[in-house]
Amino acid sequence: MMGADFIEMRDCAREGKLPVGVGSGSYISGAILDKNCRIGTNVRITNSAGVDHQGEDEPLQIRDGISIVVKEGQIENDFQG
Structure with a gap:
């Protein structure tokens, strides 16, 4: 798992993005x-x-x-792959 180049200080949900991590x-x-990838909740990879x-x-x-x-x-919430 690579790191992130920044710490998010804004509300990602308003922009249609998941938080980094x-x-x-x-x-x-x-x-x-x-x-800087974004993995939603309850994702299975x-x-x-x-x-x-x-x-x-594709992102995956x-x-x-x-x-x-x-x-x-x-990767959106609840993705299974």
């Missing part, structure tokens, strides 16, 4: 989280289906079976 109740295993390659232009990509949330990517 990982929301409560989320479970992430075997993944890379790049800088595990690649339990064993996908090898997916999501070329899979390369060689490893889930990657790209830099500044946003």
Whole structure:
């Protein structure tokens, strides 16, 4: 998990964004989280289906079976993948 370049001091919800970091109740295993990504609450990122390659232009990509949330990517609340 990479860090963040800043600390948010504004209300992200008004801008339609989640806060930087990982929301409560989320479970992430075997993944890379790049800088400044936003993971909602109750998100599950595990690649339990064993996908090898997916999501070329998506915030959540899979390369060689490893889930990657790209830099500044946003994964919405309750996502399962």
